[in-house]
Amino acid sequence: xxxxxxxxxxxxxxxxxxxxxxxxxxxxxxxxxxxxxxxxxxxxxxxxxxxxxxxxxxxxxxxxxxxxxxxxxxxxxxxxxxxxxxxxxxxxxxxxxxxxxxxxxxxxxxxxxx
Numbered sequence: 001x002x003x004x005x006x007x008x009x010x011x012x013x014x015x016x017x018x019x020x021x022x023x024x025x026x027x028x029x030x031x032x033x034x035x036x037x038x039x040x041x042x043x044x045x046x047x048x049x050x051x052x053x054x055x056x057x058x059x060x061x062x063x064x065x066x067x068x069x070x071x072x073x074x075x076x077x078x079x080x081x082x083x084x085x086x087x088x089x090x091x092x093x094x095x096x097x098x099x100x101x102x103x104x105x106x107x108x109x110x111x112x113x114x
Contacts, residue, residue, distance in 0.1 A: 009062065013112040020108055024048060024101070032101040033092030046089040049098040052108050053083035059111035073114040075107070 024032075033049035035042050046054075057080065060070035081087065082098065092098050099107075 017109060017112050020052065020105065024105060029101040030095060033095060033098040035091040042091060049092065049104055050083065050089040052104045053079065053098065056104065056108045056111045057083055059114055063114055070114070073111045
């Protein structure tokens with residue numbers, strides 16, 4: 001039973017990574033941490049940096065819940081604080097509040113691959 005469950009989780013993770021790649025391919029790195037705008041109005045919604053940073057928190061929990069060693073993909077304390085469910089998504093026009101697009105996507109891929 002657990003082997004079949006593991007296969008289902010792995011298949012879902014592979015599918016999710018395909019979505020990640022397709023959804024982020026055309027987003028410029030300098031826009032990854034920016035809130036959307038409509039004219040001069042900022043749209044208060046989560047930007048890609050926040051979304052993918054947040055999603056990168058959870059695979060290590062799944063690995064640990066299944067009895068695996070999640071040490072290699074466990075998020076840092078800084079990631080936990082920056083992307084926790086309680087954190088607020090902030091506009092990052094200078095690219096200094098959030099990790100880069102490349103770093104966030106690499107963390108997401110590593111976490112989901114585990």
